[in-house]
Amino acid sequence: MAINVSKGDCFHCGLPNLEGDKYPVTILHKTHNMCCPGCQAVASAIVENGLESYYQFRTEPATKGDSALDNTMNKLAVYDEPELQEEFVFENGKHKQIQLTVEGITCAACGWLIEKQLAKVVGVKQVSVNVGARRAMIAWNDKEIKLSGLLKQLKNIGYESLPFQADKHEASFQNEQKSYLKKLGLAGLMTMQVMMLAMAQYFDLFGDIDAESTRYFNWISLVLTTPVVLYSGSVFYLSALKATMAKTINMDISVTVAILSTYIAGFITVNQVDAEVYFESICMFVFFLLISRYLEQRTRHKANQISSNMLKHIPVTAYKWINGELTSVLAKQLQVNDLVLVKAGEIIPVDGEITEGHATIDESMLTGEFESVDKRQGAYVYGGTINQLGVITIKVTKTLKYAMVNQILRLQETAMANKPKVALLADRLSRHFSIIVLAFTAFTYAFWYLQDSPHAFWIAISVLVATCPCALGLATPSALTCAMAKLNKGGILLKRADALEQLTDISDIVFDKTGTLTCGEFSIQKVWVADGSQKDALLSIATALEVRSEHPIAKAFSKLDIDIKHQHISNFRVSVGNGISGNINGHLYQLGSANFIGIDNENQFINELNDATIVLAKDDCVVAAFWLADKIKHDVADVLKTLSGYETSILSGDSEKNVRDVALKLGIGKTYAQRTPLQKLDTIKTLQQQGKKVLMLGDGINDAPVLAAADVSVAVGNASDLAKNAADVILLNAQLDSLVLVLTMAKRARRKIKQNMVWAIGYNVLVLPLAMAGFLTPWMAALGMSISSIIVVYNSTRLLKD
Template sequence: MAINISKGDCFHCGLPNLEGDKYPVTILNNKHYMCCPGCQAVASTIVDNGLESYYEFRTEPAAKGDSALDNTMSKLAVYDEPELQEEFVFDSGKDKQIQLTVEGITCAACGWLIEKQLAKVSGVKQVAVNVGARRAMVTWNDDEIHLSQLLGKLKTIGYESLPFQADKHEASFQNEQKSYLKKLGLAGIMTMQVMMLAMAQYFDLFGDMDAETTRYFNWVSLVLTTPVVLYSGSVFYLSALKSTLAKTINMDISISIAILSTYIAGIITINQVDAEVYFESICMFVFFLLISRYLEQRTRHKANQISSNMLKHIPVTAFKWVDGELKSVLAKQLQVNDLVLVKAGEIIPVDGEITEGQATIDESMLTGEFESVEKQQGAQVYGGTINQLGVITIRVTTSLKYAMVNQILRLQETALANKPKVALMADKLSRHFGAIVLAFTAITYTFWYFQDGPNAFWIAISVLVATCPCALGLATPSALTCAMAKLNKGGILLKRADALEQLTEITDIVFDKTGTLTRGEFSIERAWFADDQQRDKLLSIATALEIRSEHPIAKAFAKLNINTKDEQIDDFSLSIGNGIAGKLNGHVYKLGSANFVNLTGCPPLANELDNATVILTKNDAVVAAFWLVDQIKSDVAAVLKKLKRYDTSILSGDSEKNVSFVAHKLGINNSYAQCTPSQKLTTIKTMQQQGKKVLMLGDGINDAPVLAAADVSLAVGNASDLAKNAADVILLNARLDSLSLVLAMADRTRRKIKQNMVWAIGYNVLVLPLAMAGFLTPWMAALGMSISSIIVVINSTRLLKD
């Protein structure tokens, strides 16, 4: 029968309510009053999760809530300050995005629980939890909900969270590791002691012990087991409680039931001489589980460090030019257009452009390429890279928050929000598997009970322990985390994790030519002018038009070093993939492909200039033409030999002659020349309608539409921002052999996930009948389950090796 709470006392904890009606909660259609915001928050959570019947059947008042909750929320409110958010909150269009360090994540079910709970909150647009890294990426609308409220929501479901900062995140991880080690150490010491007492009884080492001695040994074992159950095992109970409050089932529920049931059963039968107490099994169970969790956590952390450690390359301070003098400042305080001096041997503190000097830069931490890069005035440099030789002054182009290394880490986290189908299936299966395990446990106990089996209870416990789906929950996320870490180390960035799954289904690979198969370093091989006396003027106009473009062709004109200050272009327009137009001194100039300038309207010139790369017209009259050459990348031929199982094609806006030459030289099956962006898009869609799965590689603005339309897309080398935004995979280096690594890693990851799934499911299918038949004791079941999880994690970490 439920207890009665005296009028004037807190309805939740039963203590005197000195706050009157300040903290109300409606329970079972009646308004009740709590003594503090902590009790109000806990009671509200119970009501919101449909567990109001707790108040009907409880026999004792609940524990007092966090009376300092108001103070806690006021502390969290500081994160709503714009000045503080400037450091770690990113603007994502109309929404905001933040990466959080979340403490208390123990398994895949925790990640699922956080995602589901936050997804219900109004204003939250997307939640992605990386269980291995203990981080969450949250996108929200600040007009509907504030950051402090998000952090508060996580706190109410039992997870402490703070904005991700590399040093604090690492400190948080180390604290959790120390806590695990303390729990593990205590469990190990107590297990040895309890096992010695159990061995003495099992093997009768002290002779024929009388009942009094047996009871004495049992009581000593109980004393030694109690701290293991209450302290070392607390990590499982907390996780189970969070899951229960969220009305779901995770693997820690069955673990908690097994531990507490065995412990309580041992207490009940402790004075019975012939009864089994299994205190040693409890200790061993907790000990093995903690070893498994500790090793899992260490291994996944190692995989995540490959990416996360990039931030550790950023120096704390930088030398900034202030009124002609150098001043040491914090790197994170640098603003756009600040001038910073970087000496030889120093780490570049932030992304910027060289304004003075030249240097040899080691960019291996970004690209995976250990060959140094020569940088001249005007070149872009990135925070975290090393100035090996030379003294340079850089102008800051991006604040540290939006620097390349931070963008990489954000994209890594965002990628995990798009889980492959196999990952979603595994998550769903592991959650349902928990309910199936509980059902089989009940069936087993019922069967043995009615068979008058004396060990019905212990057999049921063995079933509960042996079939815990820990390995199943780890099968996919452990493999994906390791695969993404390995690719990241090689200078390959995945924007969505499910791209790995789709890469295994690719049938066709389509290449853009310029900048993808070729170097994209054009030079003008030949030029034609309608009037040679206007040669310099026309070159100046063509250069003035081209320098406004991001296309690699523009670099060929930039090399001419022509002064274009006198060429004031008005009404400038860019037709992506076609050409450029502008008005100069009342005349309309066009520079682009033959189709763009309508060369077909001039039959005599159409034949003469047929293979020209770009043509210049003045008021629709052809005045100049340019033939440009571009060399094929040195590694392309070797890469294509490894891709023989795919159908390959070139899709380019270049002339038929140039495209055919490259296709023939590289042995590429199909080629499509002089294509506009819309024609490229149509070609890709036609291939898809034929049932083909297309991987598209490109680097220019004109490639963005087809990159977005392809089944999987890859931006190569120094791609335009628009191409990177549309692509699913980004190569941070310009080498095409990274494509082979991506495809090979996709296949390896799929195999590892399948191996993990087969092992996890196979183990449970194999061990279930053994446990139900009574062949496994609880400690044997615990050992098998722990080894199963460790095997899955170790198998996944093999992806990190070459």
């Protein structure tokens, strides 16, 4: 009979309610008042999970909820302060973005659970959980929900979360690792003791012992097994509880059922001489499963460190020029346009532009290339790289929060948001498989029970243990994490993980010419002017226009020692992929391709302009032309030989002659020259309509539309920000040999995922009939299941090797 709660007391815990109607909950269509936010939260959870009939049949008041819950929420509210968010919240268009360290993630199902729950929250635009790194990347609309609300939502489903900070994240991992080791050590120690007692009884090492001694040894085994079940196995129960609260099923539910049912059955029959208690199987099951989880955690952490450890290259302090004097300041306090001195041997603290001096920079931390790079005035340097030789002053162009190393980490996290189809398939399979396992277990028990078998229960437990889909859940995330870590180590960033899958289907590789196949460092080979007396003036005007452009051609003019200070330009415009224009001294000057200028065969200078790279027009009249040359990158020919299995072509806005010359030197059969950005886009779409899967490589602003349209796109070297934004893969160095690594790793990753899934599914299919037929004892099933998971993790780590 249900208890009666006195009026004025908390309906949940029965203690005096001093808060009145501040914390109401509707239970069985009637409103009841609770004494604190903790009781209100627990009661609400009971109602939401359809368990409100509990209040009809309880005989005692419930335990008081967390009365400090409101204090906890007040603490979380601190994270809504703009000053605090400045350090770890990023603006992403209309939305905000944050990377969180999430404690308590144990398997792929945890990541799925978090993504599913947060996706329901109003204001959340994107959620991606990196299970291996125990991090979540969340984008949200701050007007619809505050950051404290997101942290509260995670707390409500059992996950503690804090903004990601490298040192705190590492400390969190170390604490979790210590916890695993304690649980593992206890389980291992007790397993040895219980196994000794069990083996001695199995093989009659104690001789013909009496019933009283048998019961005595069973009780000792029970005592030794209890801490393993209650402490070492708690990690599985918590994961199962979270899934249950979220009304879903994960693999830890079957693990929990197996452990607790075996333990309870043993506890009930501990005094029976002929009963099988299998305490040694419980200890071994927990021990082996913890070993596989621990090794999995170590492997994922090792792979993740390759990326996250880049933050450790950033120095804490920097030397800033203030009123002509050097002052030591925190690197994270540096602002745009601050001037910073970096001496030889020091690490560059933040992204910036060299304003004075020149240096030899080691950029291997970013690019994977160990050959040092000479940097002079006007060149860009990046935080975390090392100044090997020379003293330079740099002007800060990006604060530490938006520095290249932080961008890399955010891109890596964002990449995991787009899972390959095979990863989504594995997620669905592991969830459905857990349901299938539970169904087969019930069927097995029913079958043997109807056969009056005394071992029906233990056979069912063996089925439950042997077919636990842990290996299936690890098959994809372990391989993806290792593959992305390997690419990152080679100076390659993936903005979406599903690009790895699409790369394996590529049939055509299309190259932009300038800056991709060539060095992108033009030099002026020839100049023609309509009026020879105006040559210097026209060179000055052309240079003044070009220095405002990001196109690689502009560098050829910037090398000229020409004074352009007196050239005042207004209405400067860029026609992407075509040319530039501006008004100077009342005249409209246009500089670009012949198509941009509008030259036809009737033009009086048509013969002089043959194959000119760019043409200068004054008020629609041609006044000058320039021929520029560019060198082919030294590694391109070797890379193209490696890519002989693909159809290769060049897609460029350059003249037919220049494109054809490069194609002939490299042995590329197809060329598409003098293409505007729109024409480039049409070319890619035409190839796709022919059933071809296109990989596009480019680096300029004019390549952004075609990069976005390609099946997979790659931004090469020092590509423009627009190109990087449109690309799926970013090569941090300018060498094309990284492309070979990308394509090779994509194939290896896909092969490993397939191997993992075939092994995981094959093992379960093979072991299921053996377990159902009663050939496996619970401890044998535990050993087989753990070895299966360890094999999957080991197979994935082979991707990290050369």
